[in-house]
Amino acid sequence: MGPAGAMIDQVRGALTLARVNTRLGERPDRPLRALLAMLPHGSTMLGAVAAGTARYPHAVAIVDDEGAVTHAQLWADSTALARALRARGVGPDDRIGILMRNSSRFAVTMLGGAMLGADLVFLNTGSAAPQLAEVVEAEQVTLLICDDDAADRVTPSSGPTVIPAGELPALIRDAPTGRLPAPERTGRLVILTSGTTGRPKGAPRAADRAAATATTALLGRIPMRVRDTLVINAPFFHAWGLANLTIALALSATVVTRRQFDPEQTLRDVGEFRADGLVVVPVMMQAICALDSRVLASVDTASLRVIACSGSALPGRLATEILDRFGPVLYNVYGSTEVATATIATPDDLRRCATTAGRPAPGIRVRVLDEDGDPLPPGVPGRVFVGSASSFEGYSDGGEKESRHGLLSTGDLGHVDPSGHLHIDGREDDMIVSGGENVYPAEVEELLGQHPDVAEVVVVGVPDERFGQALKAFVVPRPGATVDGEDLREHVRTRLASYKVPRTVAFVAELPRNATGKVLRSELT
Numbered sequence: 318m319g320p321a322g323a324m325i326d327q328v329r330g331a332l333t334l335a336r337v338n339t340r341l342g343e344r345p346d347r348p349l350r351a352l353l354a355m356l357p358h359g360s361t362m363l364g365a366v367a368a369g370t371a372r373y374p375h376a377v378a379i380v381d382d383e384g385a386v387t388h389a390q391l392w393a394d395s396t397a398l399a400r401a402l403r404a405r406g407v408g409p410d411d412r413i414g415i416l417m418r419n420s421s422r423f424a425v426t427m428l429g430g431a432m433l434g435a436d437l438v439f440l441n442t443g444s445a446a447p448q449l450a451e452v453v454e455a456e457q458v459t460l461l462i463c464d465d466d467a468a469d470r471v472t473p474s475s476g477p478t479v480i481p482a483g484e485l486p487a488l489i490r491d492a493p494t495g496r497l498p499a500p501e502r503t504g505r506l507v508i509l510t511s512g513t514t515g516r517p518k519g520a521p522r523a524a525d526r527a528a529a530t531a532t533t534a535l536l537g538r539i540p541m542r543v544r545d546t547l548v549i550n551a552p553f554f555h556a557w558g559l560a561n562l563t564i565a566l567a568l569s570a571t572v573v574t575r576r577q578f579d580p581e582q583t584l585r586d587v588g589e590f591r592a593d594g595l596v597v598v599p600v601m602m603q604a605i606c607a608l609d610s611r612v613l614a615s616v617d618t619a620s621l622r623v624i625a626c627s628g629s630a631l632p633g634r635l636a637t638e639i640l641d642r643f644g645p646v647l648y649n650v651y652g653s654t655e656v657a658t659a660t661i662a663t664p665d666d667l668r669r670c671a672t673t674a675g676r677p678a679p680g681i682r683v684r685v686l687d688e689d690g691d692p693l694p695p696g697v698p699g700r701v702f703v704g705s706a707s708s709f710e711g712y713s714d715g716g717e718k719e720s721r722h723g724l725l726s727t728g729d730l731g732h733v734d735p736s737g738h739l740h741i742d743g744r745e746d747d748m749i750v751s752g753g754e755n756v757y758p759a760e761v762e763e764l765l766g767q768h769p770d771v772a773e774v775v776v777v778g779v780p781d782e783r784f785g786q787a788l789k790a791f792v793v794p795r796p797g798a799t800v801d802g803e804d805l806r807e808h809v810r811t812r813l814a815s816y817k818v819p820r821t822v823a824f825v826a827e828l829p830r831n832a833t834g835k836v837l838r839s840e841l842t
Contacts, residue, residue, distance in 0.1 A: 337536045337541060337542055337543060337568065338543050338568070340542070340543050347372045348372065350371040351369065351371050352368065353371070354367040354368050354370065354372075355367055355368040355371075359503075361431075361503050362431060362506070362563050363428065363432065365532070365563065365564075365566070365567035366566045366567055367392070369388060369566050369567045369569040370388040370391070370392040370566075370569075372569045373544065374387065374388050374389035375387050375388075376388055376544065376571065377571045378421070378424075378566060378570075378571065378572065379420075379421040379424060379571075379574065380572070380590070381419065381420045381573075381574050381576070383420070383421070386421045388566070391421060391424060391428070392428070394429075395424075395425045395429040395432060396429070396432060397489040397490075398425055398426065398429035398485065398488060398489050399430075399432035399433050400492040400493050400495070400497055401489065401491070401492035401493070402433060402460070402488075403433060403497070404492070404493050407433055407435065407460055408433055408434065408435065408501075409434035409435060409500055409501045409502045409504065411433070411435045411436070411460055412435065412438055412457050412459050413430040413436070413437055413459070413460045414440050414453055414456070414458035414461040414462070414463075414477065415427060415430070415438065415439055415440060415462055415463075415554065416440040416442060416444075416461060416462070416471075416554075417442065417462065417463060417482060417554070418464055418552075418553075418576040418577070419549070419550070419552065419574040419575060420482075420574070420576060422485055423553050424562065424566070425485065425489075426462050427553075430504065431500075432497060432500065433500055434500025434502045434503065435460075435504045436505045436506075436507055436521070437506055437507065438456045438458055438519065439506070439507065439508050439509065439554040439559065440452065440453070440461075440463075440509065440554060441509060441517065441552075441555075441831070441832055442467065443831060443832040444470070446469075446470040446471075449471070450471075450476065451516055452517055452519075453471075453476055453477060454476065455516070455518075455714065456507060456713055458476070458477045459477050459478065460477055460478050460479075460480070461476070461477045461478070461479045462479075462481075462482060463479065463482065464481070464482050465481045505521040505522060505523055505710075506521065506559075507519040507520070507521040507713060508520050508521075508522075508554075508556045508559065508654050508709075509554075509654070510654050510655070511654070511831055511833065511835050518712045518713065518716070519712060519714075520654045520655050520713075521709060521710050521711075522657075522707060522708070522710055523710070532563075532564055533680055534657070534658040534679055534680055534707070535560065535561075535564065535658055537678060537679030537680070538648070538661040538663065538675075538678055538679065539623055539625055539650075539661065540622055541594055541623060542593070543568045543569055543570070544568070544570060545565070545568065545570045545593040545594055546570065546571045546573065546590050546592045546593050546594075547561065547565050547571070547572055547573070547592060547593065547594040547595070547596055548574070548587050548590070548592045548594070548595045548596070549561050549562060549573070549574050550574060550578045550583055550595075550596070550601055551598050551627070551833070552832050553574075554832075555628060555833050556657065557627040557650070557833070558596070561625070573586045573592065578601055578604075580601070580604040580605045580607070580608055581608060581612055583595070583597075584605055584608065584613070585616055587621060588616040588618060588620075591620040592620055592621060593620060593621065593622050594621065594622065594623035594625060595621060595623070595624045596625045597624070597625070597626055598626065598627065598833050598834040599626050599628070599630065599631045599632070599635060599834055600629065600830060600834030602624065602635060602639055603632075603635055606639065606642060607772075613642065618643055621643060622646055624639060624643060624646050624648070625648045626647065626648070626650065627649070627650035627651070627652065628834055629833060629834045629835040629836075630741070631649045632672075632762075632763065633671035633766070634671070634766050634767055636649065636667045636671040636672070637667075637671045640664060640667060645665070645668070646664060647664050648661055648662065648663060648664070649661070649662040649675060650662075650675075650678075651674035651675065651739065651741065652727075653728070654709070655708060655709045655718050655727070656705055656708050656709075656718075656725050656727055657705055657707040657708060657709075658681065659677065659678065659681055659683055659701075659703045659705070659739075660674045660675040660678060660681070660739045661675045661678050662674055662676075662738075663675065666738060672740065673738045673740055674731070674738070674740060674741050675738060676738055677739075681705050682705070682724060683702070683703050683739060684701075684702050684703075684704075684724055685700065685702075685731055685732055685733055686700050686724075687699050690721040690722065693732070695732070695733050695735045696733075696734065697732060698730055698742050698757075699730065699731070700726060700729075700730060701726070701727045701729045701731045701739070701741070702721055702722075702724035702725060702727065703724055703725055703727055704722075704723055704724040704725070708725050728744055728745050728746070729741050729742075729743070729744055730742045730744070730745055730757065741759065742759055743757035743758050743759040743760075747759075747777075747838065749777075749778035749786050749788060750778075750785060750786055751778065751784045751785065751787055752783075752785065752816055754814075754816045756778075756816065756817050758777065758778075758788075760813070760817070761776045761788065761809060761813065761819065762774050762775060764808070764809055764812055765805060768800070768805060768808050769795070770795050770798035770799070770800035770804075771792055771793070771794065771798075771805070772793045772795045772796075773792070773793040773827075774790055774791065774792045775790070775791045775828055775836050775838065775841060776789070776791075777791070777841050777842075779820075779821075779842065781820070787819075787820035787821070788818070788819040788820055789841075790819040790821070790823070791823050791825050791828065792822055792823070792824050792825070793824075793825055793826065793827060802821070802822030802824075805819070805822050806818055806819060829841070
C-alpha cells in the first residue's frame with residue numbers, strides 16, 4: 318500500500334473512532350479524560366481500555382456469573398494484580414498463559430499481564446491435558462493462570478508456575494502499594510490457531526496493531542457505540558471474543574458474559590439487560606434459533622441493533638432464519654487468527670445472498686489469486702489473500718503463512734462476485750478430488766443444509782479404490798425427521814453434477830466441534 322492509501326486509511330480510521338465515540342448530551346470532560354488516560358500507553362490495548370475506564374469509571378464493565386464489576390474496579394484490580402505479580406518477579410521477559418473461561422477475572426488477568434509488558438498467551442479451555450502441555454511448552458509459557466477446575470490438567474512440576482484463579486482475590490487484596498512503573502516494552506498477544514488439523518500454533522501480533530486496526534475494521538461496518546451493552550458469549554481466548562471484549566472495554570460498554578454458553582440464558586440476558594449487541598459464533602445462534610418457540614417469544618429482543626457472528630462458517634439457511642427472527646441486525650465477519658478481520662457481510666448483504674462473506678472491512682485488502690499469484694476476475698474461484706496492519710507476525714515456532722504481494726493466505730478458496738462481495742468456496746485442504754474432479758464440500762453442505770429434515774451436515778472425502786476419493790456426508794437430522802440417505806442423495810443429484818453426490822450418508826447425533834464451533838473434520842471418517 319502506498320503513502321496515499323495509508324493516509325486514506327488513517328483518515329477513515331479517525332472518522333470511524335470519532336463516530337462510534339460520539340454520545341449526545343455527554344459531559345465534555347469525559348472525552349478529554351479518556352484522551353489524557355490513553356496518552357501514557359499510546360494506541361495499545363492498554364491505552365484503549367485506560368481511555369474507556371477514565372471516561373465512565375463508575376459504569377458497569379462486566380457482568381458475569383459472580384456479579385458485576387465497574388470499569389474503575391476492573392482497572393484497579395488489574396493494577397493490583399500487576400503489582401503482586403511484579404513482586405513475584407514477573408516482568409517483560411515472561412509469557413503469561415491464560416487458561417480461563419469468560420469472566421471478569423479473565424479481563425483482570427489480561428490487563429494485569431499487559432501492564433507488566435509480558436506476552437499474553439490465550440489458551441483454549443477445551444484442551445485436553447496432553448495437548449495443553451504440548452502447547453504450553455511450545456509457546457514457552459512461564460506463568461499460567463487458570464480456572465480452578467482446570468488445575469488438574471496442568472503439571473506444574475514440569476512446566477510453568479501455576480496460579481489458580483481462585484487465588485487472584487487474595488493476590489489483589491495483599492498486593493504491594495505504590496506506583497506501578499510503566500512496562501519496558503509492549504507485550505504481544507499470542508492467539509492460538511484452531512488446531513482442527515493438528516496442534517494449535519501461536520499467532521502473535523503486536524498489541525498496538527491488534528488494537529487499532531481491528532477496532533476500525535470492525536466498527537467501520539458494525540454499528541457498536543460508546544456505552545452499549547453487549548452480550549458476549551464467544552470465547553474470550555479466541556480472536557473473535559477477545560477483539561470484542563477489548564473493543565467493549567475501550568467504548569466504556571457493559572459486557573454480559575457467562576462461563577458456560579446456554580442458549581436460553583443468553584436470550585434472557587439480551588432481554589434483561591436490554592442488550593444493544595450479541596456477539597457469538599454461528600453454532601451458538603443455531604442453538605438459540607432451535608429453542609422452543611414459546612421461549613423465543615417470551616423474551617423481548619427488540620433492543621438488539623447487532624448480532625455479530627464469526628469464528629466459523631455461517632450456513633445460509635441459518636443467516637436467513639436469524640434475519641427473519643430478529644430483524645436486519647445480523648453481521649457476519651470473515652477472517653482468521655492469522656489475518657484478523659477480512660470481510661464483513663451486513664444485513665442487506667445477507668438478504669441479497671445469505672452465503673456471502675461480504676465486502677472487505679475498512680482498511681483491509683482482499684484479493685482472489687491464481688496459483689501464480691495473479692488476480693482473478695469476478696466469478697473465477699481461486700485462493701483468498703488478505704492484507705491488514707493487524708495480521709500476525711508469523712507463528713511462534715518460526716513458521717509463516719504464504720505471502721503474495723504483501724497479502725497473507727487465509728488457506729481458503731473463494732471468488733468475488735461482480736458486485737465485489739466475497740464468497741468462500743471452502744478450505745484449500747478440504748477440497749476433495751473425486752475421479753479427477755474438484756469438489757468443494759461447502760457447496761454440497763449448503764445444499765444439503767437447505768433440506769427441511771437436516772439440522773447440520775458436513776461433507777468429507779474418504780478413500781475410494783475407483784475414484785481416489787468419494788464424498789461422505791455426516792448428517793444431524795432435525796428432531797422427528799424420517800429422511801433417509803437416498804432421499805438426501807437424490808436432493809443433491811437433481812441440483813448438482815453427479816460427481817458431487819455423496820456416495821454415502823451417515824446419520825449422527827452431533828458433529829465434533831472445537832470451542833469456537835468449528836467442525837473437527839479429522840474426526841469424521
